[in-house]
Amino acid sequence: MTMSIIHRITGGALYFGTLLVAAWLMAAASSQGAFDWINWAFGTWLGRLVLFGYTWALMHHMLGGIRHFVWDTGAGLEKHTASKIAWATLVGSVVLTLLIWVAGYMARGAL
Amino acid sequence: MSGKSSNDMRTPMARVRGLGSSHEGTQHFWRQRLTALANIPLTLFFVGFLIALNGAGFAEVRAALANPFVALVMILFLISGLYHMRLGMQVIIEDYVISEGLKLLTIALSTFFTVAVGVASIFALLKLAFGG
Numbered sequence: 051m052t053m054s055i056i057h058r059i060t061g062g063a064l065y066f067g068t069l070l071v072a073a074w075l076m077a078a079a080s081s082q083g084a085f086d087w088i089n090w091a092f093g094t095w096l097g098r099l100v101l102f103g104y105t106w107a108l109m110h111h112m113l114g115g116i117r118h119f120v121w122d123t124g125a126g127l128e129k130h131t132a133s134k135i136a137w138a139t140l141v142g143s144v145v146l147t148l149l150i151w152v153a154g155y156m157a158r159g160a161l
Numbered sequence: 162m163s164g165k166s167s168n169d170m171r172t173p174m175a176r177v178r179g180l181g182s183s184h185e186g187t188q189h190f191w192r193q194r195l196t197a198l199a200n201i202p203l204t205l206f207f208v209g210f211l212i213a214l215n216g217a218g219f220a221e222v223r224a225a226l227a228n229p230f231v232a233l234v235m236i237l238f239l240i241s242g243l244y245h246m247r248l249g250m251q252v253i254i255e256d257y258v259i260s261e262g263l264k265l266l267t268i269a270l271s272t273f274f275t276v277a278v279g280v281a282s283i284f285a286l287l288k289l290a291f292g293g
Binding site for chain 2: 058061062064065068069071072075076078079080082085086105108112115116118119122150153154155157158159160
């Protein structure tokens with residue numbers, strides 16, 4: 051049940067998060083100055099926190115969506131199975147988010 | 162619900178169409194699932210692309226986005242993702258906004274938002290792809 055509302059909340063967050071994607075693409079297509087500014091904004095602590103949250107929302111919503119595909123087949127609806135899948139979704143989303151950020155910092159040569 | 166029962170108030174045409182009270186049948190549900198499926202590989206590409214580009218400078222990012230394959234997949238990602246999120250937001254609005262007028266207005270605004278984000282993003286990608 052909790053996972054159902056989280057699926058909505060992450061979906062809503064991703065909805066408004068597309069503004070960040072659009073801003074990044076427009077900055078890259080505009081000028082060095084605009085690109086430097088957006089890079090600076092994304093690099094601040096607040097920027098990184100938002101992007102980290104965005105990554106987690108994306109991963110959680112994706113795994114939650116896969117869970118819905120499993121349910122669409124009629125499988126995994128039994129109470130205890132559903133609870134296990136809910137936990138797997140949560141743990142999986144956190145692990146994937148951390149892996150993505152570790153990979154990102156490695157790509158920068160910061161790790 | 163199959164066959165004609167004595168208390169079925171639907172007209173023969175409504176039964177044949179099978180679209181129900183929404184007049185859209187399962188179209189909304191189906192498109193949400195279809196875009197969800199497409200979003201999985203497209204999202205993984207997008208995330209991988211951003212990881213690879215992490216720390217890259219202005220010229221490097223522009224060159225990467227101008228690559229035809231990258232531009233193509235990015236445009237697909239934007240269309241599928243934005244379509245999916247508009248459908249999802251519609252469901253959220255329909256569930257929580259009671260007033261019929263406000264419901265229609267917020268769904269319309271959500272559509273405008275989606276189209277604006279999509280057009281701005283795709284325009285930026287095309288600008289980069291077709292020479293800065």
